[in-house]
Structures are given as structure tokens and as C-alpha cells.
Amino acid sequence: MSKTKNEHNTGGQFLLDSIFDTSIFTREDFSSEHREIYKMVMDFDRERVLSQKEEIEKFDPDLSLSLMKELGELGLLGIDIPEEYGGIDLDKITSAIVAESLVQSPSFAVTWSVQTGIGSLPIVWFGTDEQKQKYLPKIATGELICAYGLTEPSSGSDAMQADTTATLSDDGKHYLINGEKVFITNGGWAGVFIVFARVDGSKFSAFIVENDTEGFTIGREENKLGMKGSSTAQLLFQDAKVPVENLLYEVGKGATIAFNCLNIGRFKLGCSCLGGSKQVISAASVYAQDRKAFGTTISKFDAIRKKIGEMSVRTFATDTMIYRTIGLLQNEIDLIDKDAPNYYINTGEAMGKYAIETSMVKVFGSDCSHWVIDQGLQIFGGYGFLEEYPLAPAYRDDRVNQIWEGTNEINRQIITGFIMKKALNEELPFRDAIRQIDSFLNTKPDVDDTLLAKECDTVESAKKIGLYLFNEALSEFAQDLKNEHQIVEMLSDIFIDIYCAESTIIRVKKIMSSDKPVASTVDIAKVFTTEMVDRILAKTHTILNAVFAGSVSTEAKDTVDKFEERMRLSNNVVQLKRNIAEYVFDQKVYPY
Ligand SMILES: Cc1cc2nc3c(=O)[nH]c(=O)nc-3n(C[C@H](O)[C@H](O)[C@H](O)COP(=O)(O)OP(=O)(O)OC[C@H]3O[C@@H](n4cnc5c(N)ncnc54)[C@H](O)[C@@H]3O)c2cc1C
Incomplete structure (x- = not known):
């Protein structure tokens, strides 16, 4: 498996490092094995899942569980499970794929x-050898x-x-769980559940609970808005007798288990959202080239092109931040000594290092798919509202x-x-970075005529204004x-925007210097960065008005003016979105 060469060594550090010193893992770095798995899963999904989707969505446990066994035969339930416990233990990039x-x-x-x-x-990372032997192979x-x-x-x-x-x-x-x-x-x-409970009413801990445990009952299935083919149930514990050997890790370590596993769960959720967004763009672009109105296909209308262009820009950014993040996590795992007795615990705990980035993937990925599906549904017009067309179920699901x-508010x-914590405990040297803002603003930017040079400088400015606003807010509150x-939400959206813009630019430069350059990716980077400036500046005014209670100081206004002058880009995003849409229409599928 190929490795990333990224120099970042802790979450949030991207805000302090220069775009010019950063290299990231992207899907262009996939190995041939990654590509084969990608194709294998897409084929399986089309041939075995799509063909039976209607039945799955009617809630058919036998069908869903037999398909799960088929995935097991392909090794796709054991990607993260060590070989000695029946898995195939591939890298985290494969899990994302x-x-x-x-x-x-x-x-x-x-x-x-x-x-x-x-x-x-939780069992892979924090279980004992006996627990792993007992559960993981099955x-x-x-x-x-x-x-x-x-x-x-x-x-x-x-x-x-x-x-x-x-x-x-x-x-x-036994532990008696109630x-x-x-x-x-x-x-x-499920036959086995990871259950979190307080030992002695206080120490938050995790247990492995089997479904036939005395005192444990599984409640009714929920009737949901979407995801109707999945199981969502209540669990009831009345003096449920769980053997002491089913305690996971140690008493009081429940939070470590819960949150480190959720970090990767959040990340994978972002990956699913990415796959969904790509599907919608493909379906909407095919539909738009088929559907006629006013004597022409709707794909000819500027309003439709704008939608396809914007949907592609956001999806490209999601894709790029996802593989950048998993590259960082994989780097972290590769640094852990595989022969150390605590290798798996260390691996689990390493997931927390990039909690900022995994939460960003969760928030941006799910906001992206939500918005992309909404736009896709609009492109389908009235047919988007009908269940037999693909957008209505996608909208609900x-x-x-x-x-x-974790809701997007919580993330x-x-x-x-987390950025605040790292600033206050000086894990990240924010103070130094903030001290350098004045000299940054008073130095003429060194923008040459290389590809996306102005956009790179804008990202550098965006990092500085993000830190500036964060510092002003922290000083006040x-x-x-x-x-x-x-x-807090506006700051986090600014940080996400910066991470996405930087990732997108670096990836596009990589694509353009490869033997398969795709010109419309440059348009994507330009649109994302240009519109990021608008988003950040709008939030800048709102944040400063809140920090200064409506009377922003002259000094702060001057600083923002300098930032604005330096950050603004004069790209024609109207034309760029048309270009992107035309490329997508030509390819008849999300092409990046
Ligand atoms: C289909 C489905 C499957 C699920 N699967 C699982 C599962 O397998 N295992 C599991 O453990 N859980 C599961 N969940 C639970 C899910 O993780 C929770 O629903 C989610 O964390 C939100 O909790 P809540 O529903 O209690 O909402 P609440 O916590 O009551 O939140 C309600 C609203 O208040 C907001 N809010 C709450 N606190 C704050 C705050 N501090 N600041 C700002 N806003 C706040 C929330 O963002 C939300 O908008 C599932 C949920 C669903 C719907």
C-alpha cells in the first residue's frame, strides 16, 4: 500500500503550516490494489445490491444478512480485522474506499x-486475545x-x-447491567453488542454483551423516515448478567473506546456521503441531458449548469479532504510499532489525534450530500418527488x-x-502564528505565474484570518x-473551508502535473477558493460584531480591510461553473 508523505503530525496543524510545505494523500495515489478493490465493491454493489434494492428497503433481514455473508466471503467484513483473527487487515485507505x-x-x-x-x-482495538478469538472470526x-x-x-x-x-x-x-x-x-x-454503562454508577465502561444474555431483551424496530431496510432497535437491560471477562479494556475506559471508535465512524460516514453525492451528480447529469423543456434539453440551461458545476465543486472538495484525512490517519498507524504489546490499543487511541479532521469530514461530507441531493432532486423537477425515481429515497435516506x-452541531x-484546547495547552503554537499576522499583512505577497499561485496565497491569508478571528473571540470570551x-459554528465552518480549499488546490496541482491532467479541476479549485473568500468575509463581519458588541474597533476594521484586499480573487465563477458542468455532461458520470 502506498503511504502518504504528509508532514503534519497533529490534528489542526494545517492551520499553521504553509500550503507550500504541504503534501497530501489523494485518490490519485491509490495503489493498483486499492483500484481493484474499488472496482470489486462497485461491481458487487451494482450486481448484488442494486438488483435487490427494492427488497432490501422493504426490511428483509434474511436478504440483508445473506448479502453481508457474501461481503464476508469477499473479505470485506474483515478489512480492519487482523489476519490471526480471520480478517485481512488492509490499510485504512481501503476501508475508506x-x-x-x-x-x-x-x-x-x-x-x-x-x-x-x-x-x-472496540474489540479489535481494545479487546483481549480471548475476546478477539471468540468474536472476530465470526x-x-x-x-x-x-x-x-x-x-x-x-x-x-x-x-x-x-x-x-x-x-x-x-x-x-458477573456485571449486572441495568x-x-x-x-x-x-x-x-446482532448477536453481539458493545454496550456502555457506568460501573458503580460512575466509571464509564464498555462491555461485550451477547444477544442471549439473561436479563437482556431487544426491543421493537423503529419506524424511520429513511434507511428503512436497516435495523434500528432499542436494547433493554434488567439485571442483565454479563460475565466479568466481557469487560472491554478496563473499568473507566469507556470514553476512550467510545470516542476513538466514533472518530473512525464519523470518517466512514463522510465516505458514504461522498459516494452518494457522486451517484446523484451522475444521475442528475444523465437526466438533464435527456429531459427537454422549451424545446431543448435542460442541460443547456445556465441554471442547471450552475447546479451541476457547484455540486461537482463541493463533491470534489469532500473527496479530497477525505483521502487527505485518511492519509494522515494511516501515517499515524504506520508509525506505531507493530510488535509492541499494546499495538492495537495504540492504534485505537491514535484515531483521536485527528479528531478535528474526522469531524470536519463528517460535517462537510454530510452537509455536502444533503445539499447535492436537494439540488439533484430539483434538477429532476416533479419526477424528483416520485418514489420510483432515485432522488426521493436518497433524500429520505x-x-x-x-x-x-454526533450531530453536526456537536461535531x-x-x-x-479541540482547536481551542490545543491553543490553550500550547500543543499547537498558535501564539507565534498570531504574532506573525501583522508582518504577513504588511509584506507584499510573492505571487508568481505558476498554476493557482494567487489561490495559494488566498489560502495562506484565509489561515491567518481564521487564526485572527479565533484569537479575537478567545480574548473576548x-x-x-x-x-x-x-x-463556534462560524469558526468551525471557516476552518473546514480552509482545509477543503487547501486540499483541493494541492490535489489539482498534483493532477495537472500528472500524465493525465484534467483542465476542469483547475476551474474547481478556482471556484471553491473564490467562493470561500465570500463565505469567510461574511462570517468575519458577523463574528467581529459579536466580539465587539456591535462597535468594531478601527484597528480591527483596518486589519479586515487588509485581509480582504489580499484574499479577494477575481475569477469569473459564472463561466467556470459552466465549464465544469460541460465536462461532467460530456463524461455522463461524475468524472473526478
Ligand atoms: C437511524 C439512527 C441510527 C442510530 N444508530 C445508533 C447506534 O448504532 N448506536 C448509538 O449509540 N446511537 C445511534 N443513534 C443515535 C444518534 O447518534 C443520536 O440520535 C444523536 O447522537 C443525537 O442524539 P439525540 O437524538 O438524543 O439528540 P439530542 O442530543 O437530544 O439533540 C437534539 C438537538 O439538540 C442539539 N444539541 C444537543 N446538544 C447540543 C449542544 N451542546 N449544543 C448545540 N446543540 C445541541 C442537537 O444537535 C440536535 O439538533 C442512531 C440514531 C438514528 C436516528
């Missing part, structure tokens, strides 16, 4: 995603389905407030992506909150900044 490629039935994709992610990784074949039970009726976003308890029995042989879990994906089908794996708070949710 599979998550992106299983797009035909989001219900089936989520069954797979939980099985290979939050349902099994999980890898699909004989055993797994699930992850964190959410409770009165604690969702605030998962750490869980009420479920685990009390050691008098003979010390409580209720809700919304559990694969809940009705996609909606949950902004809710689960935006994670992004800004100190620790209370975390409660200023509107500002």
Missing part, C-alpha cells in the same frame, strides 16, 4: 458500516452481526450522561447523516473546541467561547 463504494442501498451500507466500524473496532464472515449501544433515551449528544449502570455481582463473576439503549443500528439482528455519529463544537455556539 469500500465505505465510499457501497452506495446503491444506504440501508445495506450502514449495516456494513456498523459491522466493520463501531460494532467491531464477525469477519458475517456469521455474527455486531452493534454499538451508546445512546439512551435521555442522553444522545451528551452521551457521557448515560444512566445505564453495571454492578459487580456478589460472587464477582438501563436502556435506543436507536441501535443492527440492534434487531441521507437526512440522518447530519444527525448520527462543529468538537472542531473549534476566554473559556466561555465554547458556549458561544453561533461563533
Whole structure:
């Protein structure tokens, strides 16, 4: 497997490093093995899943579970499972590729995603050898389905407030679990559950619970807006007798397990959203070239081209941030000593290092697919509203992506909150970077005539203005900044914009210097960066008005003016979007 060469060594560091010193992993770096797996999964999805999608969506456990076993036979349930426990232990880039490629039935994709992610990784990373031997080989074949039970009726976003308890029995042989879990994906089908509970009412811990455990019942299936072919059930525990050997890792380590696994879950969710967005662009571009209005195909209309152009820009950015992020995580894993006794625990804990970036992938990926599907539905006109056309079910299925794996509100708070933490504990040298802002603004930019040189300088400015706003907000509100949710969300959107723009530009430069340059990717980078400036400047004024309570200081206004002058790009985005759309129409499929 190819490795990334990125120099970043902690989450959030992209804000401080220069775009000129950054290299990233992108899909252009896929190895031949990655490409083969991509094709294999796409073929499987089309031939085995799409052909039976209608049945899957009617909620057919036998069919879904037999398809899971087929995935098991292909090795696709064991990508993250070590070979000694029945898996094939491929790199994390492969996990991302599979998550992106299983797009035909989001219900089936989520069954797979939980099985290979939050349902099994707690055991892979934090289980004992005995636990791994007992469960992982069957999980890898699909004989055993797994699930992850964190959410409770009165604690969702605030998962750490869980009420479920685990009390050691008098003979010390069992934990007696009492409580209720809700919304559990694969809940009705699983043979094994990762369940979080408080030992002695306080120490948040994780347990492996088998479905035939005395005192444990699986509740009813939920009737959902979308994802109707997946299982979502309640779990009820009444003195459920869980053997002590089913404790995962250590008492009190539940949060470590829960959040490190959620980091990769969030990331994979972004991958699914990417696959969905690409599907929609392909379907909408084919439809637009077929559907006629006013005597011509609607693809000729500028309004439709604008949509396809913008949908492609956002999807390209999502794609790029996804593979950049998984490249960073893979680098981190590659640095861990494989022979160390704690290799798997270290791997699990390494996922937390890029929590900022995985939350960015979750937020931007799910906002992107939500918006892309909405635009796609609009392109289909009235037919977009009919169930027999692809956009209506996609619209319903996609909606949950902004809710689960931590709502997008919570993930935006994670992004800004973690950056705040790293600034305050000086894990990232923000102070130095902020001190350099004045000299940056007073130095003439060194923009030559190389490809996207002006856009690169704009990204450098965007990083500086992001830090400037963050510093102003932190100076005004100190620790209370975390409660200023509107500002926190705007800051996190600025950070996401910067990460996406930088990733997009670097990828486009890579594509253009390869032996297969694609000119319209340059248009994509220009559109994204130009519109990023508008988004950031609008938020800049809102944030400063909040920080200065409506009377922004002259000094701050001068600083913003200097930033604006330096950042603004004069690209003709109207024409660029047309160019992008024309290229997509020509290819008849999302082409990047
Ligand atoms: C189909 C489906 C499948 C799921 N699968 C699983 C699963 O397998 N395992 C599992 O454990 N869970 C699962 N969940 C649960 C899911 O993760 C939660 O629904 C989600 O975390 C939100 O929790 P909640 O529903 O309690 O909403 P709440 O926490 O009540 O939030 C309600 C609203 O308030 C906002 N909000 C809450 N707190 C804050 C805050 N501090 N700041 C700003 N806004 C805030 C939220 O963003 C949201 O908009 C699933 C959910 C669904 C719908």
C-alpha cells in the first residue's frame, strides 16, 4: 500500500503550516490494489445490491444478512480485522474506499458500516486475545452481526450522561447491567453488542454483551423516515448478567473506546456521503441531458449548469479532504510499532489525534450530500418527488447523516473546541502564528505565474484570518467561547473551508502535473477558493460584531480591510461553473 508523505503530525496543524510545505494523500495515489478493490465493491454493489434494492428497503433481514455473508466471503467484513483473527487487515485507505463504494442501498451500507466500524473496532482495538478469538472470526464472515449501544433515551449528544449502570455481582463473576439503549443500528439482528454503562454508577465502561444474555431483551424496530431496510432497535437491560471477562479494556475506559471508535465512524460516514453525492451528480447529469423543456434539453440551461458545476465543486472538495484525512490517519498507524504489546490499543487511541479532521469530514461530507441531493432532486423537477425515481429515497435516506455519529452541531463544537484546547495547552503554537499576522499583512505577497499561485496565497491569508478571528473571540470570551455556539459554528465552518480549499488546490496541482491532467479541476479549485473568500468575509463581519458588541474597533476594521484586499480573487465563477458542468455532461458520470 502506498503511504502518504504528509508532514503534519497533529490534528489542526494545517492551520499553521504553509500550503507550500504541504503534501497530501489523494485518490490519485491509490495503489493498483486499492483500484481493484474499488472496482470489486462497485461491481458487487451494482450486481448484488442494486438488483435487490427494492427488497432490501422493504426490511428483509434474511436478504440483508445473506448479502453481508457474501461481503464476508469477499473479505470485506474483515478489512480492519487482523489476519490471526480471520480478517485481512488492509490499510485504512481501503476501508475508506469500500465505505465510499457501497452506495446503491444506504440501508445495506450502514449495516456494513456498523459491522466493520463501531460494532467491531472496540474489540479489535481494545479487546483481549480471548475476546478477539471468540468474536472476530465470526464477525469477519458475517456469521455474527455486531452493534454499538451508546445512546439512551435521555442522553444522545451528551452521551457521557448515560444512566445505564453495571454492578459487580456478589460472587464477582458477573456485571449486572441495568438501563436502556435506543436507536441501535443492527440492534434487531446482532448477536453481539458493545454496550456502555457506568460501573458503580460512575466509571464509564464498555462491555461485550451477547444477544442471549439473561436479563437482556431487544426491543421493537423503529419506524424511520429513511434507511428503512436497516435495523434500528432499542436494547433493554434488567439485571442483565454479563460475565466479568466481557469487560472491554478496563473499568473507566469507556470514553476512550467510545470516542476513538466514533472518530473512525464519523470518517466512514463522510465516505458514504461522498459516494452518494457522486451517484446523484451522475444521475442528475444523465437526466438533464435527456429531459427537454422549451424545446431543448435542460442541460443547456445556465441554471442547471450552475447546479451541476457547484455540486461537482463541493463533491470534489469532500473527496479530497477525505483521502487527505485518511492519509494522515494511516501515517499515524504506520508509525506505531507493530510488535509492541499494546499495538492495537495504540492504534485505537491514535484515531483521536485527528479528531478535528474526522469531524470536519463528517460535517462537510454530510452537509455536502444533503445539499447535492436537494439540488439533484430539483434538477429532476416533479419526477424528483416520485418514489420510483432515485432522488426521493436518497433524500429520505441521507437526512440522518447530519444527525448520527454526533450531530453536526456537536461535531462543529468538537472542531473549534479541540482547536481551542490545543491553543490553550500550547500543543499547537498558535501564539507565534498570531504574532506573525501583522508582518504577513504588511509584506507584499510573492505571487508568481505558476498554476493557482494567487489561490495559494488566498489560502495562506484565509489561515491567518481564521487564526485572527479565533484569537479575537478567545480574548473576548476566554473559556466561555465554547458556549458561544453561533461563533463556534462560524469558526468551525471557516476552518473546514480552509482545509477543503487547501486540499483541493494541492490535489489539482498534483493532477495537472500528472500524465493525465484534467483542465476542469483547475476551474474547481478556482471556484471553491473564490467562493470561500465570500463565505469567510461574511462570517468575519458577523463574528467581529459579536466580539465587539456591535462597535468594531478601527484597528480591527483596518486589519479586515487588509485581509480582504489580499484574499479577494477575481475569477469569473459564472463561466467556470459552466465549464465544469460541460465536462461532467460530456463524461455522463461524475468524472473526478
Ligand atoms: C437511524 C439512527 C441510527 C442510530 N444508530 C445508533 C447506534 O448504532 N448506536 C448509538 O449509540 N446511537 C445511534 N443513534 C443515535 C444518534 O447518534 C443520536 O440520535 C444523536 O447522537 C443525537 O442524539 P439525540 O437524538 O438524543 O439528540 P439530542 O442530543 O437530544 O439533540 C437534539 C438537538 O439538540 C442539539 N444539541 C444537543 N446538544 C447540543 C449542544 N451542546 N449544543 C448545540 N446543540 C445541541 C442537537 O444537535 C440536535 O439538533 C442512531 C440514531 C438514528 C436516528
